[in-house]
Amino acid sequence: MKNTRILFEEYNDKIITAIEATYFIKDKMTVGTSGFTKAGDSKAVLPAFAKQAKYKNIGITLITGASLGHTTDTDLAANGALYRRMPFQADPVLRSKINNGEIMFIDQHLSETVELLNNKHLPKLDLAIIEASAIDENGNIIPTTSIGNSANFAKLADKIIIEINTSVPLDFKGIHDIFIPSPYPNRTIIPITKPNERAGIEYIEVDPKKVIGIVYTKLPDSPAAVTTCDEKTTAIANHLIRFFEKEVQQGKLTNSLMPLQAGIGKVANAVLSGFKKSNFKNLTMYSEVLQDSTFELIDAGVMNFASASSLTVSKKWYEQLYNNFDKYKNKIMLRPQNISNAPEVIRRLGVIAINTAIEFDIYGNVNSTHIGGNKMMNGIGGSGDFARNAYLSIFVTQSASKDENSISHVVPMVSHTDHTEHDVDILVTDQGLADLRGLAPRERAKVIIDNCVHPDYKEAMNSYFERACERGGHTPILQEEAFSWHIQYKKDGTMKQCCTAEIV
């Protein structure tokens, strides 16, 4: 078994246990690990370290690609193993420690973490822990289901620990495209002009002298939950499909659209699934994550090619993929996240970006990260990389949620701004679609209120907007009332009947 996975002989005497590997992790180290939306994460060393940290009373700065799978972030956070964490997470226990100020979380555009490391804006990486399916004849890593920041971590870290995951088939290769631009001041062009264009090599280059341990594991990736479309997500998807159809009719787009990016989650999945029953053909993706819907579209003959930084699918689709890899091998590509999310490539390809908002306001500002303005949910992820540079920047959310629609997801002013009015073209809720292109703030407000606001909140929102307009300004607001809906919710558990100044 060992020999088929490690073709570089010198590594054979570096094989250690996960527990032994943890001895290399010292207090206050900066550690970079593989893992992007649960895919390709460290499944042996980080979990083992989490258990030990509690007794050893040590912690680290942990930098990943994005979120980790299994309960690794929970275990690290619960055991006090994290001083600092970046650039993204989606873990309930870690989240609560971030929100009570115990763990310092740095929420970053996913394209930028590597930039910050290269530019020495962040501390030097002491150690990289990277999952591999195998090691080639020269000691290089054949990655698994994500690239994330792994290739750059391997380059930048002083030391490297490799986790060989035997649950990933040995033939799961050839889909990785590792391109690392040369450093400043002679930074290279990223030579990608089509979603299916290869820019680099199929493996992660490793300096064998830096490898201090190789650990075996056989734990598969945490599968993504199977998402089913409900009434609201279907309504959102239908609004969007109709919009695309209209753009094609008007000659603005062809029925191949432009390369698609879709955020994680059930709304994005519903939208992609909506394409199955449409007249769109020869679709492509240039995205962060490939989900079930991508492969359903490939199977349906609607999607030709999909590029991303990770592959996060349900159990059924992992099996399907691993057992029929030849069928999909030439239709997908995984790249470093500073390439999948590169502003340069996103604008050059003209990506249609579809991301989920927590809430948006009547001027088109979007909150992607904070609940109630102060509590971090997951992080901005790549939504900013895509929204700023997209051919079309689309944000979707439900118009209202909770019992009796007590939360309106369209508000007078977002409680935290992640995407400004300048970066948002189209907003969609289950109620309808607001096309903001070429509109001034006062015009946007009308279109958003008319099309996106839940009926229970329309009167209140119109009242707010009208009273704000009386006060004037390019972007009319009532500062004393801008957050009154949020404040009301915290007080009474509902945003309703809250639009008069008196309640503040």
Next chain:
Amino acid sequence: MKNTRILFEEYNDKIITAIEATYFIKDKMTVGTSGFTKAGDSKAVLPAFAKQAKYKNIGITLITGASLGHTTDTDLAANGALYRRMPFQADPVLRSKINNGEIMFIDQHLSETVELLNNKHLPKLDLAIIEASAIDENGNIIPTTSIGNSANFAKLADKIIIEINTSVPLDFKGIHDIFIPSPYPNRTIIPITKPNERAGIEYIEVDPKKVIGIVYTKLPDSPAAVTTCDEKTTAIANHLIRFFEKEVQQGKLTNSLMPLQAGIGKVANAVLSGFKKSNFKNLTMYSEVLQDSTFELIDAGVMNFASASSLTVSKKWYEQLYNNFDKYKNKIMLRPQNISNAPEVIRRLGVIAINTAIEFDIYGNVNSTHIGGNKMMNGIGGSGDFARNAYLSIFVTQSASKDENSISHVVPMVSHTDHTEHDVDILVTDQGLADLRGLAPRERAKVIIDNCVHPDYKEAMNSYFERACERGGHTPILQEEAFSWHIQYKKDGTMKQCCTAEIV
């Protein structure tokens, strides 16, 4: 005179007066004109149209590069000649019409206007009006002091009017670099890997069939005001120079730094002037606008090359440049604003971006556009293009202003968000410099309060932050108090003594 300026014979019978040219402008047309930060604007046709519009009762959608010179925007706005205006302005009368809702203003990232036109997100251009110093043998335009969106307007508009400005010397050429990427879906790479690299041709290509009129003018550009450093701008410049020196000492930068971008205004000018007395050498710029300070640095032997989209200098420097053009010709280049501000190039070159904020908050969010949250000042300009993609994103402002420092420019929460916490590395006021790299929101707040807040506001800000922390969250805020400083200012004319919940 005419023959030396127009080398394409067919145009000779197209020469008309400015008044005659205005007959081509019909009600509700979309018109694109040259002009970027007052440089290279339409000085004959637009002003003549402004005067007529009042009597004819007609108006247009006006799209420019950026702000116009002279009183053109004033005249257009005052005479009701504008229904819609984008992507930037800096005119007092236009501003007031925007803020009272009479004129719809669409505030855009300066790199994006051409994208929106190409993608048909904006209406088709009926007419382009472009200033030229001369016309070549094939009917193409030799531009003057700015490129802005002119080259793309010439390509996209149905009809073209050319204004030949005889105040610009005939030999003022060879510094223009016109590169237009091919359209989607085969968009080309922007082949710029150094600030001084030429990507395109020296003139604006024109289809002679589209040219409907040629107008002569001899009015020079509105000169930029001469800015002198005062105590505050000097303090800001010194903080920043010391920061750069430290970065060099730590080996993060060389003493050539990285290509510089500096926004318009006296603070940016003071910072650039600060380099004259420093040890930095072989500096370059990849910016939007070249100002007096750029040329002073070239003269001082400190700056090697400067690329931008326009050249906006004081009267003295226009004369100096026009009379000694050979001295500067090989040291400057003007490009279309979607190239000077291209995310692709800015990130590839690793630009150090220095822009001015109206205000920023304790978490690093920046307001670049709105006074008091609702009133538009000028627009976001290119600050977003640069800040998002820069090697270092720096924002500067004075800590407090007005009599008795009644306005604090550091606030609990910005009243409008143009740049989010994710896009800001360094904040500087006359008080000091806050280095936010790698810091979580709670850490940023401490660094900003300690270094940037005016002493008169420190206690109040610490009180706000401490009470917000008690409430918890990744980004602690008090929603009912977040805008209390702004509200207090509107009520009492000062932000002071305003940090308790009672006053809201």
